[in-house]
Amino acid sequence: MKITFLGTDTCIPSRGNDTASYLINDELLVDVGWNVTGNLRNLGIDVTSVRHLLFTHMHHDHIISFPSLIFHWTQTPPGRDVSPLTIYGPNETLERAFDGVLAFLQADRFWPNLKRPTLVPLAEQDTFETETLSVTCIPSDHAVPGRCYRIVDKRDGTVLGMSGDTAYGPTLAPIFKDCDLLIHEFSGGLGNVRGLPSKHSSAIDAATVASEAGAKRLAIVHGPLSAREKCLAAVAEIYNGELLRPEPLMSIEL
Ligand SMILES: [Zn+2]
Ligand SMILES: [Zn+2]
Structure with a gap:
């Protein structure tokens, strides 16, 4: 499985970085950052070569460039045709x-004949497949509805766990069980954020x-990156x- 980190940062990313977002096997985008x-x-x-877009949840920093992505599609020949894109x-x-x-x-005004993408709303324990990937979800425990994902490469069985934004809970370790890489948020840094709204x-x-799940590798993202080394020591x-130290636009192979 090929994982490209488009961003690793928090809500307002530092220069040269973006909010945590990823491209898997060059075919599945996860969140879109800024x-x-x-x-x-x-x-x-090529932007329109990526045909699958998956959201962990709809907080602004995870969707803020969703309009520019759709606009790019509408301006790309044959134009006004976003139908090859599937959004989960x-x-x-x-x-x-x-x-x-x-x-x-203002799509109704500018493009009344827009060919819409396919939307796939995911229920709390849904599964879907792309050409190379099989994706399963559970609900996250976040301030808005969200999902945590287990993403399996159908070609070689490698497994990526992705927390999205979530508080700690007992449902996380089972879905990330024995994954080859867990990408987990650390918004709270070294603080104790359990029970906060x-x-x-x-x-x-x-x-x-990561320990409870038996994850082979861990990347902490979407947290105070200036304190990352201190956090990794803990x-x-x-x-x-x-422990991985992903940088923006870095790709790894599992
Ligand atoms: Zn959030
Ligand atoms: Zn977030």
């Missing part, structure tokens, strides 16, 4: 978010989940697997 089209083009990837996300909020994009772009994880929560006290 600059999805620029990120893909900086990697030499929590069933509670996916359609509302997409309707918001169309409203922002924002419903995020700390670095210790990420390490606990993580290493709890979790024995390999």
Whole structure:
């Protein structure tokens, strides 16, 4: 499985980075951050060659460049045709978010004959497949409806676990069981954020989940990156697997 980190940062990313977002096997985008089209083009990837878009949840920093992605599609020959794109996300909020994009772009005024993408609202324990991937979800424990994902490469069985934004909970380790890589948020840094209404994880929560799941590797993202080394030192006290330090636009092969 090929994983490209489009961004690794928090809500407002530092220069040269983007909010946590990824491209898997060059075919599945996960969240879009602030600059999805620029990120893909900086990697030499044709934006409309990516036909699957998956959202962890609909907080602004995870969807903020959703309109520019759809606009790019409408301006690409043959034009006004977004039908090759399939978009997956929590069933509670996916359609509302997409309707918001169309409203922002004034699609009814400019492109009354727009060919729409396929929307696939994901129920709490749904599964879907792309050409190379099989994806299963569970609900996250976050301030808005969200999903955590187990993504399996059908060609070789490699497994990626993806927390999205979530508070720590006992349902996380089972879905990430024995994964080759767990990408987990650490918004709380070294603080204790359990029970807070924002419903995020700390670095210790990420390490606990990785350890409980038996994850082979762990990448902590979407947290205070300036304190990452300090956080990783604390993580290493709890979790024995390999720690990755992803940088923006870096690709790894599992
Ligand atoms: Zn969030
Ligand atoms: Zn977030």
